Amino acid sequence: MAKIYLISKSNTSFARRLSPDGFVQGFANALSRLGNEVTCIITNNLPDWLVKDYILSHTPNLIISFNNQGVSEELLRKTDIPFFLFCSDNIPFIRCPHLVSSFPTRYFVLHHSSETLSQFCQAFPDFPSEHHIVFGHASDLRARKYEQDISVSFIGSMGNWDKSSVRYFQKMSEKVIKAPQLYPYDINELKEQYLQKLDEFIQNPLTPPINNLPLWEKITNTNFSQSLTLTATCQKRFEILNQLTDIGLKIFSYPEGMADVLSYSKELFKCYDFSLSVTLEDSEKNFNRSKISLNLPHAQAITGFSWRVCDILASNACLVSDKRKDLEELMKPYIKLPMYETAAEAKELIKKLLKDDVWRQDIVSASQKMIDENCRFERKIMDIQNVTGIKMALPQAISPDIQYLSSDTFINMISAKPKRADRGGVLAKVEIQNMETLRQEAA
Secondary structure: OOEEEEEEOOOOOOOOOOOOOHHHHHHHHHHHHOOOEEEEEEOOOOOHHHHHHHHHHHOOOEEEEEOOOOOOHHHHHHOOOOEEEEOOOOHHHOOOHHHHHHOHHHEEEEEOOHHHHHHHHHHOOOOOHHHEEEOOOOOOOOOOOOOOOEEEEEEOOOOOOOOHHHHHHHHHHHHHHHOOOOOOOOHHHHHHHHHHHHHHHHHOOOOOOOOOOOOHHHHHOOOHHHHHHHHHHHHHHHHHHOOOOOOOEEEEOOHHHHHHHOOOOHHHHHOEOOOOOOOHHHHHHHHHOEEEEEEOOOOOOOOOOOOHHHHHHHOOOEEEEEOOHHHHHHHOOOOOOOEEOOHHHHHHHHHHHHHOHHHHHHHHHHHHHHHHHHOOHHHHHHHHHHHHOOOOOOOOOOOOOOOOOOOOOOEEEEEOOHHHOOOOOOHHHOEEEEHHHHHHHHO
């Protein structure tokens, strides 16, 4: 048995309780049911010093950090704990990249695909090649019998919650108008520069754009590449979803982003469901309720795809995705997965699948088989130990029928409320609760 900490930032800060992303939760589930002692640390409101103090006082055998969350120089210097950096997104989203450059031998890096591996090697050319592990794609979600009362679903971010680009042009316009002597810029010229950089990024998202827009960091306090990624993603996703409002679309997303849509699309706003869909169990329910579930384009991905794809493939929903080479290769031995390249193609494909129950079910059955044979966490965990030699509790055998925990009974979660994340706080004030207890309280 190994004591393993999974450190991540939650995307569900709008919910009553923070919870790990469904992928992180599924990873923790699998590690726990194999006999490892697992703790999920959510860093949203936890300062580095508190995470560091907790880890130093409890000394796990292994740390898996998503996008390098919670890792500090002091932790790297004071411990010999193996750190696994899981690249959840592309390189601009990695937190404290200087730590990776300064302590390359302290990390192993887990990649979903060759896409992040290639980016990482370009960004960190001196990183030891033997410390890269292509983890691949995985899901802990299972097919469950629910009435399929949703024709088409999308669960995920629209990207419109990021207002950094809007804020930049609002504030810069004010400065130029009110104090042209202090801010001698042509705002229309800045607009053209921004649009040019956005177009260049859309054409080649693997090359980080050089930011020469004046005062960007000061006004927005955001990473320029991250902002372009979210803006481009938002535009692509809205283009597609706007075509689907009349065929039973239901969207589960961030409340802030959902409310924002009302300003310019009443029909799209009608498709939103404000019911929370934030945990693995939420996703399991809503995907299985759906006849079709969508994977939408993301500007940072060329051939790869998001975590939600394998969750959909594992459920009773039929996946409809934009064209992804990696997904095509993954499904090729099982079935030809239909994909779209334009919003019009997406709508036509969905309409055909909704009418053809046999075709849709053939895709679902093949998808579930592929997941069980290739994309369960147990096999991936075994691969990690084989590559690194780091001991963990492992499965005696790989089987699709391996016991599945639909709850997180054996996983601890550490998180904090904002008012507790200050220097005056003490470790005792941090919530360390069994996740089953959290669910019971929420109910």
